[in-house]
Amino acid sequence: MGLTLLSRRDPLAAASDQLAKLAAPGACPPFGQKMAQAGYAPLYATGITVLQINVGKFCNQSCRHCHVDAGPEREEQMTRETAELCIKAFSSTDIPTLDITGGAPELNRNFRWMVEQARALGRHVMDRCNLSVLQLAPQADLAAFLARNEVEVVASLPYFRSAQTDAQRGDGVFEKSIRGLRMLNELGYGQGGSGLVLNLVHNPVGAFLPARQDAIEAQFRRELLKQHGVVFNNLYTITNMPISRFLEFLITSGNYEGYMERLANAFNPAAAAGVMCRYTLSVGWDGTLYDCDFNQMLELPLAQGAPRHIRDFDPDRLHLREIVTANHCYGCTAGAGSSCGGAVA
């Protein structure tokens, strides 16, 4: 039996079940109500500066907190045809950044083609990397490919110790992650003056909010250098979103109500103003458009009136679109806020 909700036939594999759980009264007031009180309802996009493409749910890992329900048994993968539509849309704009995620995005057969196309356009490319993928035999040249194309690597590492990292990401993942970071360092990643950017992502290993970004970054920097000789540029803190496998953890561990209450009590209007959906457009593996990767996993399409597939991409109707929200959005507005680029407030 696999580790994904889907392969276990868990009812929570269905986005509708997750949305029903999140909408049930009790744990927190409706997110829309909180946003209205803060003066952000409805919430509108402010323009697209990041095109984030989720190329599929296939992954060589099965992390316990994964909001994608990704894993080795998932088969959803972006085709070349859809990838070409994405690049066509991207090239028709001046959106500066292409952010490629998954699953393990590098395992999509169109990943390298997309990177090269975006770089040929002179745009910035980000790869959301799980680090262990760099050590798969068929990916032996992946790190060098990323360096050659000056791709920013955004690498997941929840903690600077193995016990916590392995508890979230699987046995032995910390060791593989350190090996991956060393490979990247050897190529110049994270080293001053190289121009090769290596950023880390810290998720809490449990039902609590992340530490203050600057404080935990200093801890990571000190510990990774001292214990492993690893360097990096910046660390982003990302709050665990109460969806998919993390939602399952919250429910089965008896933490769901407490966590939602914690997120809602920590609602920060300044974080609400800076949420990433206001400047990001998210594309699913099948070309469907979403406000963010979390809405994508909950199958919440763009608001009525906006184009809903990359083939109908129309920046004029997307730049200032109304954002679709639900109670999971508390994850991005709690405390210092959370986004794919870390804290926002």
Add this chain to the structure above:
Amino acid sequence: METYYHPHDLTKFADMGKGNQELWEKFMAYYGAVFADGALTEREKALIALGVAHAVQCPYCIDAYTQTCLEKGSNVEEMTEAAHVACAIRGGSSLVHGVQMRNVAEKLSM
């Protein structure tokens, strides 16, 4: 079963302001200032608070500061050591009174 301690009472802490708002606000302002980054970091202060919470055996404080320590980036190994510090000081404070016992015994004994 009825008990004196209820986890949800922790969320009613602010009700203490209803009896005397001015004193409550002064306490909270002081409390906030104590736990802000200073010569010690917020994380270090939270670990001290967790140790003290064990020493005074306050279940509210242990609940609150376990979560705070995790949210400041501490790990269970560090938090366990903080509890041991509290334990050592409590144990030591008992044991050091043995000196008083010895003084009294010495005076009374032939």
